Amino acid sequence: MLDLVLPLECGGCGAPSTRWCPMCAAALSLGTDEPHVVSPRLDPGVPVFALGRHAGPRRQAIVALKEHGRTDLIPPLAYALAMGIHRLLAWGVLDVPLTVVPAPTRRLAARRRGGDPVTRLAAAAVQAHPQIAVAPVLRLKASAKDSVGLGSVARQRNLAGRVQIKGRVRTSVDVLVVDDIVTTGATASESVGVLTVAGVNVAGVLTLAHA
Template sequence: MRGWWQDLTDLVLPAECGGCGRPRTVLCPECRAALSGAAPSRVRPVPEPRGMPAVHAAAPYEDEVRAALLAHKERGALALAAPLGTALAGAVRAALEHGRSTGPGGRPTRLDGRLRPVNGQHGPEGGGTTTDGAVLLVPVPSSRRAVRARGHDPARRIALAAAGELRRTGTPARVLGALRQRRAVADQSGLDSRQRLGNLAGALEVAAGAARMLADSGRVVVVDDLMTTGASLTEAARAVRVAMTDAWDAATREAAGVRMPEATAGARMAGRNRTQAVRGMPGMTAAGDLICAAVVAAPPDSFERNRN
């Protein structure tokens, strides 16, 4: 006969480790070490998409790490969100440190080199104050169809766990679900890197009301559970970059007391295309940008430390 304590154990602990299948543990010590035991590293897909932000990953996507990510995403092992979030938090820290160490004076730059308006005021970088000084984690959204099928949004759930871990260890951070799909996209499985970029181009946009929060933030980190070709992170960074540019331009006009008539849809799209084409903007490849990215895992051959 089963005792009451066995029923309680079933509620508290999963049946097996999400990485190796060891019974009665969320993630065993060996699998936890595979996920978060090594220092996060810069990763680059080959070919690297134009406009992809600097990306850091916590672990190679193989063996136990792959099993844990799939268990969380596809099999609803929600208890794995905590250790996956801890791993993502490490990648976020590495991404932020990379920006501080390589940026001019350790500070991010305005898109076109001009002074960045902060809360409607002009001044040198760092001279103003942002909304709360928190790092914003912006998860790449799953499609509505995928969320319905899985019963949850894996990247958002892991991002929330990562933000909690960052706050616990002294880094102000919060999650902003700023991105949404503006059009349907095809299933990415079976598509090569070029096809994925075409499939996702222009597919994301920033929700109304989120652009100003992005523009007022100190740093934006686009986050996801996995990077493969980099197409999703590239499109997410593009959408965030366009929204921040529009918000800064609106703040500049507001501070100058200039009222501009609402642009036509064609003019707005032309402006977005021009913004996307300019090199050296945040989220492209320049160091010290406001936009970077972090993921839990990436293919082993994309890690810079694994390259000659």
């Protein structure tokens, strides 16, 4: 009866009667060589890693979380992000103590979504690790526009000088910038740039997907 009133469907493939099916869970699992290094058109000056392509169940889950309020998808996406962070720790790319800094999002978009989904994902991903903290200190100025549909040059111009730090970040530990998707690399470049200017040691960027 509950399914008739509030029908469940998988956030990755739309399969009925489940919020996240085994096939989609398998699609988000990491291979032995993942996350992969990707090369966005705008180089942030640090390694950029992605857990997979922005396609299939991964893409559908990210869209469902961000645009349709499917907060029930935070656990599987956060688990994938956690596995990526631990893999980078195992490879020696990162070290603990570690600070995870979510990429900035437009305040209007965050309000519309009931909060910043990237910050929520990051917090869920590291909540069980006492040596990893989340510091949501990056903000976008109000003059930044929605970057959907913009090319690399337009995205860069849109974000240039519009990412700022609000708060304090420990400069004595590694910092990992996390985001849901890397496309042109404009957000990653601006984020890494302002953190570096502030004396922060940014070890890399990790995203759920790359376009």
